[in-house]
Amino acid sequence: MKTRARALGLLLAAAALLAAPVRAQAPAEFPHKPIRVIVTFPPGGSADAVVRMLVPKLNDKLGQPVVVDNRPGAGGNVGLTAVVKSPGDGYTLGVGAAGALSANSSLYAQMPFDPQKDLKPVAMLAAIPFVIVGHPSIGAKTQAELLALARAQPGKLSIGHGGNGTAMHLSAALFAQMAEVKLVEVPYRGSGPAAVDAMAGQIPLAMVDLPSSLQQIKAGKLLAFAVTSAQRLAMLPEVPTVAESGLPGYDSTGWFGVVAPAETPVPIVARLNAEINAALRDEQIQAAMRNLGVEPAPGTPKAFDDYIRAETKKWAQVIKAANIKLD
Template identity: 75%
Template sequence: MQYTRRAFAALAAALSSSFAVAQSYPDKPIRMVVTFPPGGSADAVVRMIVPRLNDKLGQQVVVDNRPGAGGNIGLAIVAKAPPDGYTLGVGAAGALSANSSLYAQMPFDVQKDFKPVTMLAAIPFVLIGHPSVPAKTQQELVAYAKANPGKLSIAHGGNGTAMHLSAALFSQMADVKFVEVPYKGSGPAALDVLAGTVPLAVVDLPAALQHIRAGKLVAYAVTSPQRLPQLPDVPTASEAGLSGYDSTGWFGVVAPAGTPAAIVNKLNAEITAALNDEAIKTSMRNLGVEPAPSKPEAFDAYIRSENTKWARVIRQAGIKIDQ
């Protein structure tokens, strides 16, 4: 009985301390390390929610852009920061899932060095082609590629990017061989498909949407599990014959491991509320990204599943990034 009373007393003290931490946090500015340069989708989304966070938290959230090494540079800063809630990181699918299989050495361990806070957004991709390609549907494209192995080239946004991995997963699931052509981003890749320089590409939606709507590019499929409201007539890759295909880019907020749960939960509540704001949701969708708030536990489980999934794809494709 005495042990039970002591246990309850200890639990009560811990809960009281946690509540006190949450009540006092934050009492100084918060640094948000964004692992992308200014102007990109992730940076734009963070800057959309920052004014609301400033208001609700009562402290300024300062955006610190630290791009490079596929997101590893910025997240390494977060991994080494004190676990007090005053340094947060915004990382993407690469740095938080694929990079551990792409890079021979990593400056952090995703599973050990971070506490997931929430996913921010999902970024669907689209498989596009030049109208001269003798295939107008995904099924026809797969059939043509199988009959002509290595004849078609497919562009993507750069080695090791989510678009590169999307193309690799497509090739593996469809059992076809493409010649991969890396570009520095979706924009240049889409423009070269538009010009007929390369026949196919996996790109993000903003790079291709207006050209698809104008009939200048063929949209074979979207890579997300659901169809996109911007392209309601374009099937998902899964619907079009690759059952279970899902390759969605994403980015989210993490804190250093050891950050008190009370602080993580408070941040989660405020960021989630911002992402659910109708004006912010509309602005995000206009960028071609889908709001994707989640609980910390769900985001943690998703990161783990993505690590397993992409490790398998990367190993099979033999993809490596030189440092």
């Protein structure tokens, strides 16, 4: 028995010695296979275009292909649900915007995931300022005159926006709340149709993005009252901000960024953040993004997380006050 026990002990010890190096080995260096990026918008939009601008740089820096997978639907919920259900190994990422990552929690009675618990912020990509435009015949030239007109005709002045629950919709709601005016909000299927109808005089006002309105503003076909960002825009330096035009504290922009499943390791998030930020700081990429009407927004995962939390709280208050629901 002693001999058998001694033999068994030696066998176990040998097995432990053989297993020790395997347990001590570091995981394979990240990345060692292609990375899939689920974009929650259809091809051709600003978010999709920015991601595709970054892909060649990321391919070079990461040494693996970055593959774009467009999955729009339900305000971004469809694509991000797929991200949440993916392994947290850095090989599936998502690109979500203000809606799915902050506002949807208040817009939808039920969410398929919790943005703050089920997703880990990796890097903010871009901010998208909006501009309040109107037909030149509206009878106002400045935001002050516009608000005076709205107060003289409560509930009669309409403002188009890019669709129910979009950042443009919420920006218009915040504008009306802070100005204490009653505007009739008219949803469109995107910013472009809203800008076209404002230019044609079908609606007096619209909250739109720069790509759909910049050329018409410069041509005098649309009157720009104010931009929604905290600072004036380099592309429209003569147009004041909403805040400096009589509504101090107003600041509303669209935005989008990269997220990963919540269990993704911090070192992998840090590596991805560093490479994405490096691409965002490339001068050619910055110029191309600004030509699209979006502003590069590199930063840390912590800064992006803090921003998402602040936006979630902010839009919850606006949505509640405006009684906006999507289901």
